[in-house]
Amino acid sequence: MQTQTVHTTINLEEFLTKLFAKLISQKDQFALWRKPHSHTLNILIDQTGITKRVIPQLESLEEGFIIHPFLDQDDKKAFFLEKSVFIKINLAENQLETYPDEKILSEKFEEAKEILKNFFTEKKDKKTSHTKLTATAKEDFIELVEKGIQEIKEGKLSKIVPAKVKKLAYSDSFDLVTAIQSMLKAYPNAFINFFHLPEVGTWIGASPEVLIQTKGDQFHTMSLAGTQRARGDNPLKSVAWTQKEIEEQALVSRYIxxxxxxxRLREYEEIGPKTVIAGNLLHLKSDFKVNMKATNFPQLGSVMLELLHPTSAVCGMPRQEAFDFISKNESFDRSLFAGFIGPVNIEEETSLYVNLRTAQLLCGAALLYAGAGVTEDSDPEKEWEETELKCEIIASHLNLKELN
Known part of the structure; x- marks a missing residue:
């Protein structure tokens, strides 16, 4: 299916509801995203019917959307959505900029809403059910943090990022498109994303963290760590960082x-650290930029991707030892959480983000994932509170409730 350039004003809620209902009914794979500080909503549809996996050699890949789990598979491949259809929406004007040349919005609005709601709430086969997946108990997470602190004190680790999973049910007012619109408005500085692969899963998120970006000759990555709640009318001016938080962020920067x-790359620009706001949270961030032409390093994106993932911000330091600790001690499969996602070679730009502030949408419940950076000075109770804050970022927009 080809696309054509149009400039048609739309009702965004109605358009997305009808589109999602049609694509899910047809069992198509698709991804939606909006980059930070952008007014463009992008939707990529893969109509091949094939769950494709690729080695992330970015420079040679076709236009598409890549999804890589936290754990490397044996063959080091990622899921990849090919661009069959590409839709762009100007959010400032609520206008379609590209649109498929055949009719794909056949359902009526109310019928489409019902199709979407039923997809997440109707009982289905065991493969998509949430019943076997259990949430992380607070006492188990506290114990995990304490174990990590002990490993740090013994000199085995300098930082560890334990994670948890939280399980919540959909309320009667759950509406996927309303949630996406709410997130678009609330988090202008985040990578808002939603993607659906029938054979893999359905995820929604608002990631604050760039893993790598390449555009033209420019390469960009960032170190993002340290977390506290944004308070007051001007949180960026009133923020104060502890030594623990400053050191946590510095560890990530040093790894880059x-x-x-x-x-052997010496010519790079480092900007920061500075305080940035992501939803209701504050973080410390440093940006790193490289001119790939000046350094004669056109494959820098793929090379750094392999070196950086999983970053110390989601794993720990030293990376292998932290990775082994997580694999041994965490009680659940991180799946796509803390992996990387994003568009590849779309309009000559690749933008990959760490899959944070994210939820997996299952039948009957959503799984929310969050981690906390633990150093020797960490307070286990405060680390639990940090993960609760991070989960709330998505939960509040999905209108979720406690499971009965």
């Missing part, structure tokens, strides 16, 4: 610089 050193 070490990666540059490993590939």
């Amino acid at each position: 610089v070490d990666c540059f050193k490993r590939i």
